[in-house]
Amino acid sequence: GQQLNQSPQSMFIQEGEDVSMNCTSSSIFNTWLWYKQDPGEGPVLLIALYKAGELTSNGRLTAQFGITRKDSFLNISASIPSDVGIYFCAGQNSGGSNYKLTFGKGTLLTVNP
Amino acid sequence: GAVVSQHPSWVICKSGTSVKIECRSLDFQATTMFWYRQFPKQSLMLMATSNEGSKATYEQGVEKDKFLINHASLTLSTLTVTSAHPEDSSFYICSARVTRYSNQPQHFGDGTRLSIL
Numbered sequence: 536g537q538q539l540n541q542s543p544q545s546m547f548i549q550e551g552e553d554v555s556m557n558c559t560s561s562s563i564f565n566t567w568l569w570y571k572q573d574p575g576e577g578p579v580l581l582i583a584l585y586k587a588g589e590l591t592s593n594g595r596l597t598a599q600f601g602i603t604r605k606d607s608f609l610n611i612s613a614s615i616p617s618d619v620g621i622y623f624c625a626g627q628n629s630g631g632s633n634y635k636l637t638f639g640k641g642t643l644l645t646v647n648p
Numbered sequence: 649g650a651v652v653s654q655h656p657s658w659v660i661c662k663s664g665t666s667v668k669i670e671c672r673s674l675d676f677q678a679t680t681m682f683w684y685r686q687f688p689k690q691s692l693m694l695m696a697t698s699n700e701g702s703k704a705t706y707e708q709g710v711e712k713d714k715f716l717i718n719h720a721s722l723t724l725s726t727l728t729v730t731s732a733h734p735e736d737s738s739f740y741i742c743s744a745r746v747t748r749y750s751n752q753p754q755h756f757g758d759g760t761r762l763s764i765l
Contacts, residue, residue: 566751577654577741577756578692585751623691629751634680636754638691 541639564626654757671742
């Protein structure tokens with residue numbers, strides 16, 4: 536089955552630093568999604584990417600859909616303490632009734648004030 | 649928009665009890681809902697997909713008689729863990745998406761922490 540390799544597994548940074556994380560896949564996805572999960576809560580959608588090469592921003596967050604459709608990255612600029620959490624990439628393919636998500640294993644982000 | 653509400657957020661019960669978890673889309677109609685299970689420090693594992701008006705599709709290795717799913721309406725899906733045992737203790741999360749045939753992303757509920765004693 537499809538697998539996503541998400542890296543890094545964890546990051547420890549100082550407040551104000553920029554962060555970058557990425558996902559690669561062994562196969563193509565039509566849609567890439569980035570979610571953030573806080574402890575004890577469900578994932579919250581940060582950015583959705585629908586087109587190869589697409590670069591999308593949401594405040595301090597920027598994500599890109601790789602042109603090969605097999606990868607995506609997420610950048611966070613000028614990190615703040617509330618950025619702490621687990622970030623998941625997810626790939627989705629459409630077709631018929633199959634809209635399942637394939638998740639990466641997550642990147643645990645710790646921001647030191 | 650796209651708010652998904654999950655209830656209860658936390659439940660503790662004795663072994664052998666059946667537990668029902670509700671997932672509601674508050675401001676949109678969800679033709680498709682998904683149920684996930686998440687163990688500590690791990691990613692989300694899809695258990696089943698349900699489409700309103702049809703039977704749920706379970707992932708390989710998930711017991712359909714153990715985890716009963718009912719997509720009762722366009723805004724409500726329920727997961728019932730029947731005769732729960734300690735190994736069923738986990739964080740259960742639902743998600744919903746707007747339409748059946750588009751690339752709309754999944755929106756997640758806040759999860760239910762299930763602890764079986």
